[in-house]
Amino acid sequence: FNLGRLQVSRELVSDVILPRWAKSAEDFIYKHRKALESEYVSAHLHEWIDLIFGYKQRGPAAVEALNVFYYCSYEGAVDLDALTDEKERKALEGMINNFGQTPCQLLKEPHPSRLSAEEAVQKQTKTDTSPFNLFQHLPELKSFFIEGISDGIPLLKAIVPKNQSRSFISQGSPELLITVSMNYVIGTHGWLPYDRNISNYFTFIRDQTVTNPKTQRSMNGPFAPGLEITSKLFIVSHDAKLLFSAGHWDNSIQVMSLTKGKIVSHNIRHMDIVTCLATDYCGIHLISGSRDTTCMVWQITQQGGVPVGLASKPFQILYGHTDEVLSVGISTELDMAVSGSRDGTVIIHTIQKGQYMRTLRPPCESSLLLTIPNLAISWEGHIVIYSSIEESTTLKDKNALHLFSVNGKYLRSQVLKEQVSDICVIGEHIVTGSLQGFLSIRDLHSLNLSINPLAMRSPIHCVYVTKEYSHILVGLEDGKLIVVGVGKPAEMRSGQLSRKLWGSSKRLSQISAGETEYNPQDSK
Template sequence: MDNPNDVKELIPEFFYFPEFLENQNKFNLGHLQISKEVVNDVVLPKWAKSPEDFIFKHRKALESEYVSAHLHEWIDLIFGYKQRGPAAVEALNVFYYCTYEGAVDLDALTEEKERKALEGMINNFGQTPCQLLKEPHPARLSAEEVVQRQTKSDSSTLNLFQHLPELKSFFVEGISDGVPIVKAVVPRNQSRSFMSQGSPEMLVTSLNCIIGTHGWLPYDRNISNYFTFIRDPTVTNPKTQRSISGPFAPGLEITSKLFVVSHDAKLLFSGGHWDNSIRVTSLTKGKLIGQHVRHMDIVTCLAIDFCGIHLISGSRDTTCMIWQIVQQGGVPVGLAPKPLQILYGHTDEVSSVSISTELDMVVSGARDSTVIIHTIRKGQYMRTLRPPCESSLLLTVPNLAVSWEGHIVVHTSIEGKTTLKDKNALHLYSVNGKYLGSESLKEEVSDMCVTGEYIVMGSLQGFLSIRDLYSLRLSISPLAMRLPIHCISVTKEHSHILVGLEDGKLIVVGVGKPAEMRSGQLSRKLWGSSKRLSQISSGETEYNTQDSK
């Protein structure tokens, strides 16, 4: 490592792929010459508990404050003014001349031997990147400086996962009276224009069959309150209510897994209907625009990918189907007539699904206690995961989620067990299906999602929990919502968690703000005309949650 002529760099696998440190195929790699010890897995440093821990800490180091503070120095050496000339000599950053761009014109060489010799040198020594900068690159802002700038910004929102001890809860009521909210979500990329800058985005709620599209604005300095919520008046008026057409299957429990909203807030996809269909409803018109019957039994769960390209459906018929979301001019208009893939492997009702187009991965869980992974493009079976369970009773998979890096979080529940003790558990797997650990739960999970490095869960016992993705341990004490939670979702800027309760209240959880910033009312221009917004003030509607020990 101290030899200046021996240039080493870490391959990308050091930051995302723990499997490369293990000899999983049990190849015969020989013995050490002196000790005769068998060469097998890579010997890790003492600070790493496992290959996964090694990669996790490497990535943390790469994103650390120290690396950020010195990142500009690396840029200067590789792409900047220290790549060539006197500055490179002073920094001991001079390499073999053939590696530099433009140093050798191979096309101009007529002597074949000379040409091959130079090509061999270039192949051996590598190639120095293009020099992009002739002046020192500025240093990156520190985390503290970024926070200071954000607090001065007029439109900044605080990431609640960076301020977990400061969470507060507020409630919005009057959306429904005693009817559970089974879906509440702020869609990811809603269309905006220069005419509507600063106007509320759409928050979609579904109260069993009633659809509401409400106005939503997270906190910023232009808004005097913690958030702005503009209630959809059609929800409470029987004459103007928009509902999902067609009855649901008799006896089916209506949960958040039956509903998916397109990222532009224009379409609602729903399952659970009596005719085994997936229905597409226009949120703007409140009318049915598509009905797709391909499953042989009731559709029990739906999920959409992060890009809004694919939809996955699971059914009582034990199959899953991948659907292409049809777009016109970049706007989703419905589903393709036929599924892209039909996935098999389960022997009982599919109870939960998740999909990641970026990772080309579909994950499904069923009442047969199995979790199966398929690819999207080819529909190829990859592997089956069987979460550990000591009970002889039936183990089901009510919920699962996939992280950005492909970590699979599985919630299992033992059917027939009357007490909550050891009935529910969380299990963590790597993207390649390696079992990483489990954690017993004291409550029954009703909804779950993974955001960044955190798992957010709501339970029928009324607790909102935030857990660390890698250890599965609680990051803060659960927030007691006092009533069964039917749905949870995290807003796209990670500023709030939306929680739907059994009594119809919508709980909004986020980072508390000073009282002086939450007083008063908001008056702003919408579509060029001044309009007073009826809003829910955080100062008046704080929800009294109690920490669970």
């Protein structure tokens, strides 16, 4: 844009000059966002509302607050349609265009102030109706283990889908927690994220069918020979009704009804094995990546607002990679489809038009081939990429995390000591699980560890943060499900360990195997 020149120096007005406290444009925006969400702004927000929309907009209170504007800018001050003099009308329109318009006055009484963060926590503790956000209590995290889901068989997926319908009649009725094991057995367990009487703040009700060969539900095989079976091959619909699976020998994406335990559709559009799946935050689109080097964006079909399967044809087919696609991510809100490949590149397309946007190349000092086994997109569009050098076992920088902005600008990297098996981004945190058995939580913007990694006894196959951000579900190679949450304060640990579920009281010893704290240091 031609923004002219400065009046005195005649210097050309161009890019914004950042203040000294901002390292970059991204840092400037990040710090402004932090400031707008700060305690100071929260404490004074009502004063701004009073000035713009409230009682200080007009009258004596406005005069006292030095908040008076040209009379034409106020709502209802001038009826332009009633003016017959064309010159007067144009003059007033010009004034309004120049001065702007004052918003409608919505309130005539002072607006109450917000609760401070401390007051909000105190109120929440008193009502005792919701769990702690674990990201606000990272030093207090504890791990609890649940056995008997797939003992000795790796747990590939553990997820509590986010939009499950809850009955208002039976309050406290559990949601479904879905698990998928390496032997393709599916479990639908009961999950309650909070109980004031339980020290670990959750109730788990095991699906008894998973251990009985006669009643257990399993996916149709076989899967493609030689394909590594990982959590990226399985997606559960937000209402916990459907399981989408990839990696099948016939290049299909299969859709299974979790309630009926039957395959409801086969979608064969890829020319080679489908290697990874991902769904968006709102459950509108699903993206698949394949060995055929393409990605496909699918619409999740619905009836009456309920997901029932995939559209028969892909919504978009995305090209650009020269080797198989290993990882995908999608954000309908930001119109972004992101794919990572064995060719070492990450490509961004738009969803609506399927338009190629840019190629990202994570930095690597080695000349060996870089691959992109995992990636994730934050709500604000930051792209977190995990890269690995496949051929080498000795390089110090074999594994690394990379951060790119929503506009594809490289921001920073962090060398890792372990091999990441699963990754998710929640708010301003990155949660990763590794094959070396470490659960790590990092700051999104710096990539630094927020706390020391939590050690598990076994390689991690999947990580998932529950929708309340109260627990992290971790699936291990030995078949255990680890539930990481905030330990209850000591003064609240007493109480009866029983609870009404579905109108009947059951002993927690019968329904919760998660009462035992998981201490991997016990057996090394």
